[in-house]
Amino acid sequence: MTIGRIVVYVLAAMLAGVTIGLLRSWPSDVRLQNEVAQPPVPVIETRISVRSSPPASSPPSSSSGSPSPTTAPPLALTGPAEPRPGPELPPGEPVRAFGRGGGRSPARPPGRPRPRRDLLVEVEQGAVLPQAHQPFAAAVDQALADPRGWTASGTVAFRRVDVAEPDVRIRLTATETARATCGFELPYDTSCYVGGVVYVSAPRWFRGAESFAGDLAGYRRYVINHEIGHFLGHRHEACPADGAPAPVMMQQTFSVSNDRLAEVTAGTPQGLSVPRDGSTCVPNPWPHPEVSR
Numbered sequence: 001m002t003i004g005r006i007v008v009y010v011l012a013a014m015l016a017g018v019t020i021g022l023l024r025s026w027p028s029d030v031r032l033q034n035e036v037a038q039p040p041v042p043v044i045e046t047r048i049s050v051r052s053s054p055p056a057s058s059p060p061s062s063s064s065g066s067p068s069p070t071t072a073p074p075l076a077l078t079g080p081a082e083p084r085p086g087p088e089l090p091p092g093e094p095v096r097a098f099g100r101g102g103g104r105s106p107a108r109p110p111g112r113p114r115p116r117r118d119l120l121v122e123v124e125q126g127a128v129l130p131q132a133h134q135p136f137a138a139a140v141d142q143a144l145a146d147p148r149g150w151t152a153s154g155t156v157a158f159r160r161v162d163v164a165e166p167d168v169r170i171r172l173t174a175t176e177t178a179r180a181t182c183g184f185e186l187p188y189d190t191s192c193y194v195g196g197v198v199y200v201s202a203p204r205w206f207r208g209a210e211s212f213a214g215d216l217a218g219y220r221r222y223v224i225n226h227e228i229g230h231f232l233g234h235r236h237e238a239c240p241a242d243g244a245p246a247p248v249m250m251q252q253t254f255s256v257s258n259d260r261l262a263e264v265t266a267g268t269p270q271g272l273s274v275p276r277d278g279s280t281c282v283p284n285p286w287p288h289p290e291v292s293r
């Protein structure tokens with residue numbers, strides 16, 4: 001036998017050793033995936049030890065490593081197995097295996113305001129020309145949908161519906177209807193909220209108020225938001241500081257000046273004692289004017 005042949009035999013023997021090592025490591029992976037040939041507990045132990053094992057260059061601790069030395073793959077060939085999340089149910093709370101069928105909705109938390117209010121937009125028959133109907137509804141929609149409106153609080157939302165029993169009606173009404181409903185002790189046309197209905201005075205809708213200085217669109221937004229504010233339970237407010245935005249619950253139809261408002265309402269209180277402090281606000285149609293558009 002020549003030296004060349006000896007070298008060939010040695011190389012062949014080494015190659016056979018490597019192949020056997022690979023074949024020994026292969027079945028252990030198959031068992032990990034199928035969980036058939038091994039009970040599940042050793043598999044879980046293997047995974048935990050892999051996650052907490054030190055880097056490959058460090059010697060393995062006594063608690064880590066494979067459960068059986070006969071299936072341990074040669075370190076030089078495969079290294080530590082990667083953690084692989086599988087379909088197993090994680091440990092935790094005991095869970096009932098059986099129910100009684102059917103279902104029941106969990107109760108709404110107490111005290112939480114109803115998030116959405118259904119509103120119906122109406123126009124009193126004969127109160128205004130037909131071509132004014134749709135623009136009125138559109139203005140209501142825009143006033144309530146604006147991010148500076150009541151929805152900015154996050155506790156209320158509105159949906160316009162066409163049903164017999166909405167949460168609130170917003171009705172554009174003729175001059176005398178509004179006067180008869182809202183009162184006319186103060187000889188000024190006003191809108192109001194009574195018994196689930198916002199009565200919008202048509203003369204105010206089409207002519208606005210002096211305090212808004214010709215900004216008819218702004219005044220219309222104010223009227224809707226002010227009266228819906230009453231629907232939501234808000235009361236009248238005074239101007240908090242000279243030059244500040246007028247609170248939407250201030251009676252801006254009468255004035256944005258506290259002194260003027262106190263004078264106008266002196267004989268007919270409006271649920272608020274307006275201080276005569278010289279403060280005059282800037283007209284403002286929004287419940288939350290601080291919110292950027």
Ligand SMILES: [Zn+2]
Nearest residue numbers: 226230236251
């Ligand atoms: Zn009011």
